[in-house]
Amino acid sequence: MTSVVHVFGIARGEDDTSPADGVRQVRDGALAALVEDVPATEWSADALPTMLEDLGWLSEQARRHDAVLRDHLPRPVVPCPLTTVFRDDEHVRAMLREQGDDLSAQLRRVDGCIELGVVVHVEGEDNQRRSEQATTERPASGSDYIAARLRRRDRADARRSRAAEIADEVHACLGVAAIDSVRGEPRPRALDDDSGRNVLNASYLVALAEVDRFDGEVRALAERLAPDGVRVRRTGPWAPFHFVGLEANR
């Protein structure tokens, strides 16, 4: 069976890992790529797009990829996307040689840091809309009907701008406790696991010494915003996916 090399991420060679099953290192100079051998029938460029549509396969591989990198924390690591595949070790070494200086600089940048995620959901918009529609009485006239519709539209606009304000506020508060931050696109409903609407999906690069302070900020925001039907959830720690990466992925 032909195998190819799946790269989890790049670490310092001196940080010896107690690697998970099947994970090994490919070294060049001071750098070590954390890799595993995988079947080409699943991971080649021809096969991968199909495999990624298999949610069972994707889920298993995504969790493994994440778990291997997470195990390496808090030692610095430049994480690679799940779909980082090389033909063989020699090609991995060539990449380490070519991007060595850049990778070393990135490892220094995230040394002593972790990535934390924060997702904010606003609850009840759909329920509110439904109850408004249900309680609207039959309009007495055409102008009443139009006035009612305008009121509904204004309320919807107000909710949307309030949600945007909340997202901006949370992001600004948390940015203070972070070294860097990235605000991602809100999640499409189809991919989300929350009944509310996702208004903030952000990642923060946080120094280990600041994690408690960051979590304190998250808790304070969560408590303050809960009465408004706003849920603030912290995820991670993660490898710093949103802050460093191979040249080809930036």
Place this chain on the structure above:
Amino acid sequence: MSDAARTSLGLLATEDVALVDVLDRVLCSGVVIAGDVVIALADIDLVRVSLRALVASVEALEES
């Protein structure tokens, strides 16, 4: 990572982590990947996938 360090960082067991949060990271490379950028292994070695293709496949799965 030691158990003590794990606890102090609030690390959860992998099963407790929502898949959507994992996918947000392992399929993200710090940039928005637009279009189907699947590079032939023989050419450049690096393979990337379109996040849009994934969203479409999940939506299709939910509808079926």
